Amino acid sequence: MQIKNYAKVDFSDILPVPCPCGMSKRAFIQESDGEVSFHVVEISIDAKLHYHKKHREIYYILEGNGFLELDGEKLAVEPGSSIMINPGCRHRALGNLKVVNVSLPAFDPEDEFFD
Numbered sequence: 840m841q842i843k844n845y846a847k848v849d850f851s852d853i854l855p856v857p858c859p860c861g862m863s864k865r866a867f868i869q870e871s872d873g874e875v876s877f878h879v880v881e882i883s884i885d886a887k888l889h890y891h892k893k894h895r896e897i898y899y900i901l902e903g904n905g906f907l908e909l910d911g912e913k914l915a916v917e918p919g920s921s922i923m924i925n926p927g928c929r930h931r932a933l934g935n936l937k938v939v940n941v942s943l944p945a946f947d948p949e950d951e952f953f954d
């Protein structure tokens with residue numbers, strides 16, 4: 840059996856799961872051997888402040904206007920904005936947003952902490 844050197848997913852086939860920010864569809868965790876994951880997240884108004892000890896996240900805003908709260912500072916975001924969040928940064932989204940979230944290494948629920 841030959842293994843392909845790429846992976847493709849159809850997000851319409853992925854069921855959303857609850858996350859601190861709303862609902863997330865996650866892909867490529869297994870396919871990348873845990874090195875990276877790609878998420879499409881529908882962010883709700885009541886996103887919970889959290890942080891990661893190991894994960895670095897990159898957010899790309901697809902839809903909506905709002906704010907990212909980053910270590911207590913509110914940063915305005917709009918479609919086309921991209922923000923990198925380093926490990927240890929307490930963060931949450933405020934507003935109704937649709938974002939792409941890339942997590943390095945891949946998302947692991949054991950690396951999600953709340954104060």
